[in-house]
Amino acid sequence: MIAVWIIAGILVGSLLGYWLPPHGHLPRRDRPRPVRSILVPFSGESISRRAFDAAVRLAKAENAVIIPAFLIIVPSELSLEAALPTRCTEGMGVLEAIEQRAVSQGVQVESRVMRGRAYRHALQRLLEEESFDRIIVSADDVHGGLKTDDVNWLLAKAPTEVLVLRPAPEDERRVSAEGFVGKTS
């Protein structure tokens, strides 16, 4: 009889071991899933810290995933599908830094890279492929944001809500491949 109980216990234990996820994780289907996506396009070697902070705040409030998108201009001499590794050197570092900072604050990140003949073209291609719930962009092209023309285009054409951060002295504070740079006062 004891043997039967032992065997039954082993069987029940095995079944539980099989069905229950390890380490107390919730099953994937039961975990809270991000329901919104916030696109943060950037064009240079860094993004404004204000744009990053705004994206993190909103992502936390809305349980959203941040999608930083590195926009790359392909010179007209090259095909749109050309490899541009030299230009990627800084951009990949920025994506890495954004991911590191955002994840440490409990926000999920999924990065994108998009090529185009101009930043506007790259944005257009990105918006054609994917829909986003919100776009946060810094109107400060010196620090990796977009030019006024491109921001205007985005406001007119983007099929979603666009949050534009106008240039400010605080934009000296940036997220770059080296992490947070600029004065923090």
Add this chain to the structure above:
Amino acid sequence: MEVLRRGHYKVFLGMAPGSGKTYRMLAEAYAARQAGRDVAIGLIETHGRPDTESFAEGFELIPRRSVEHRGVTLMEMDLPEVLRRAPELCLVDELAHTNATGLEHKKRYEDIEDILNAGIDVFSTVNVQHLESLNDSIAELSGVRVRETFPDEVLQKADEVVLVDITPEALLDRLRAGNIYPHDRIAAALNNFFKIENLTALREVALRQLAENVDIKRLSGHVVRQRDENVSSESAQAVGEHLLALIEPQPNAQRLIRRAWRSSQRLAAPLDLLWVRPPHGKMSDEQEHALTNLRELAGVLGVKLIVEEADDPAAKIAEVARELGTTYILMNKPQPLRGLARLKTPLALRLAESLPGVDVRLVSSRSQKPKEEQA
């Protein structure tokens, strides 16, 4: 029976037109002739530069042959005449040149192979932007795509590669003085290709290319008298790293690719991406979307994305890794296994066992928070 020795091949590598390759080649040929060697010019492009023209006049010139192509008469190197004349040392300028249709070979470097195989030593010239493997990155740097390219093996197989170096500033001075192009072309050249940043980048590329070439030969045990059979294209593979990143169409693959790419940049090693998918498995919309994004990322980074189907991923990965000559595998840290799957040997361990000598690196996922944060 006498075995014909292959000729000695020396390439003068420059960073841009006007860097002085042809002049340097003529100078060394002059010294060889002074030493009593039989030297002839198979083909030279002086581009109307007076110094080069007057220097070349002192050499025997094998006349070019005329070739009709689409109603245009082209003057090409007369390969049969070069082989018949058979000098000890033959000068053949601009090895990346594409021959007119109907000649023995499509490219001039193939003509040079024939000359070398005939036991004739060859001096030749080329600019670094013609190298096939650098074509895309130089087009990106300079905004100018070079149409005439040559395979990297040509440079690797050369017995000697001499870098004809000049500072960008000195090159621009030569251009402005009319020593490179006629005066009516100078302004256009300065506004296009001959920008200081282009020239600086090209010089760096040329210097690095030469260093790489020297390194390959040094590490593969090449010594001065050895010929091409000792320096095959595989020698570069044998001594260098070759990275393979194992991906799946999921958002966390982006980070893995970025990490792998940065490692490949640091190691100056090629990187490939591999996804082994289940046979006949249908992808979800999310996977399709993730795969599209991964393809875009791979494309912009210039890395190859390989998709294979297999029941046994570990066996397929090992097979692909062997084919590619992989020395380093990068993969995401696997999710904890459930139930009976815990009894299986983890993929990383299986790969380490089936691919001795290949390093396997697990890249941690940032989206997995530390345990104390989850509580």
